[in-house]
């Protein structure tokens with residue numbers, strides 16, 4: 001079976017993605033900041049390996065890569081993110097805009113040696129600049145910065161052999177999305193799983209919704 005790495009899997013959408021891939025029989029490498037207390041992540045049935053990773057820590061990212069050894073990663077999903085209450089714009093940017101790119105870069109060789117060679121960075125509709133008349137706020141700005149950076153790198157990643165996209169997971173009932181959100185974690189995770197399954201050359205480098213519709217930048 002293929003292998004997926006899910007970065008930021010302790011709860012919410014990341015945990016839902018671990019459950020989805022594991023139930024489909026994939027081998028799953030899942031990261032959490034608290035590997036000693038994995039909580040629900042530690043109880044997911046299937047071939048799930050839990051790793052510790054604080055995504056802003058460059059040495060931690062390299063240690064995660066080294067822990068994978070020669071294993072190939074068919075699908076890499078960088079899901080970790082913060083809304084940023086009480087954080088500076090720079091901190092939010094480090095987590096939401098810089099870490100996803102740096103994680104993808106450090107794990108790219110593991111992705112390139114796989115069969116599927118796919119990468120998704122979880123972004124947000126709040127990072128879409130089109131149509132926004134007011135400022136995006138520090139969360140939206142961080143996701144817009146992620147999208148901008150992704151667009152400048154996507155061609156190079158393709159040349160290195162990867163298919164990569166950014167995905168809006170929908171408005172999801174998690175700690176971040178709140179209880180009034182329209183989607184369950186299961187609906188979002190199943191949708192993201194399907195978007196990744198459908199990812200091919202023609203879909204590379206673009207911004208997708210959880211439900212497979214293209215999202216404007």
Ligand SMILES: NC(=O)c1ccc[n+]([C@@H]2O[C@H](COP(=O)([O-])OP(=O)(O)OC[C@H]3O[C@@H](n4cnc5c(N)ncnc54)[C@H](OP(=O)(O)O)[C@@H]3O)[C@@H](O)[C@H]2O)c1
Nearest residue numbers: 008010012013033054055080081124171172174175176177
């Ligand atoms: N929920 C929504 O409606 C919605 C909408 C659009 C986009 N998104 C995006 O979807 C992704 C997941 O959101 P969610 O709703 O599942 O959020 P969540 O419930 O708040 O979970 C966030 C996840 O990111 C991890 N994380 C945060 N900062 C991290 C760091 N510095 N290092 C490592 N892990 C870190 C958290 O780990 P800890 O448990 O250690 O904090 C947790 O696993 C995010 O990128 C978010 O921006 C969500």
